[in-house]
Amino acid sequence: MATPSVEYLPPPLDATAEQPAIFDGTIRLYLAYPCPYAQRVWIARNCKGLQDKIKLVPLNLQNRPAWYKEKVYPENKVPSLEHNGKVIGESLDLIKYVDSNFEGPSLLPDDADKKEYFETLLSHMDEFPGMVYATFKGDSTKDADAAFDLLETALAKYDGPFLLGNEFTLADIAFIPFVERFQIYLSEVFNYDLTAGRPKVAAWIEAADKIDAYKQTKKTDPKELVEIYKRIFSPQK
Numbered sequence: 001m002a003t004p005s006v007e008y009l010p011p012p013l014d015a016t017a018e019q020p021a022i023f024d025g026t027i028r029l030y031l032a033y034p035c036p037y038a039q040r041v042w043i044a045r046n047c048k049g050l051q052d053k054i055k056l057v058p059l060n061l062q063n064r065p066a067w068y069k070e071k072v073y074p075e076n077k078v079p080s081l082e083h084n085g086k087v088i089g090e091s092l093d094l095i096k097y098v099d100s101n102f103e104g105p106s107l108l109p110d111d112a113d114k115k116e117y118f119e120t121l122l123s124h125m126d127e128f129p130g131m132v133y134a135t136f137k138g139d140s141t142k143d144a145d146a147a148f149d150l151l152e153t154a155l156a157k158y159d160g161p162f163l164l165g166n167e168f169t170l171a172d173i174a175f176i177p178f179v180e181r182f183q184i185y186l187s188e189v190f191n192y193d194l195t196a197g198r199p200k201v202a203a204w205i206e207a208a209d210k211i212d213a214y215k216q217t218k219k220t221d222p223k224e225l226v227e228i229y230k231r232i233f234s235p236q237k
Helices: 036-047 066-072 091-101 112-123 127-137 142-155 170-190 199-208 222-233
Strands: 027-031 054-058 080-083 086-089
Touching (some): 027 036, 036 170, 080 091, 086 091, 091 170, 127 142, 127 222, 142 170, 142 199, 170 199, 170 222
Parallel strands (some): 027 054
Antiparallel strands (some): 027 080, 080 086
């Protein structure tokens, strides 16, 4: 896996920002630094060693530029990738796209069984955060317990700290941005340690935190995250 060097992160563009040139041959990843969906693609980009190939264009989602929806991506969401004269979105599609369409180390193993398991894991990707969000909305942690127990079980399928074994892959990239945020919020608001009694989850997080390509995308401010999630999920807390 490519070891990225520390890069300069441009400031987010807001409604006053001028539109960058579009479809001029530059490959652009439109993202928001705090967004877990965008972080997935950012991690994949770094793991492939594409910092010089794919330019980051961060947006301020609370005050985003009108030109983004009008000229770049009508869905008006992040992430999106401008490549080969078109703009595509959806984070799980994009991490596969970045892996398949650019040079750099493969982020999926050749093993057919592991590739199949990867697709199985992705099929649960909507369900997994939804279970945790259910805990955010209430006082019981039973849904979060179930979600992280499933993650613990998933990590037991192969030897190694990661979801598909010893290598950090797209499977880990799909899940880690959400677990990163869940760990912060559950600890702060519910005094809940998602690694307690789950040694494989604990080892997975520890191993991921040693991956430079991932570490350099960890830009979430814990206090800010807690306030955002409180506003969204539990205004009474």
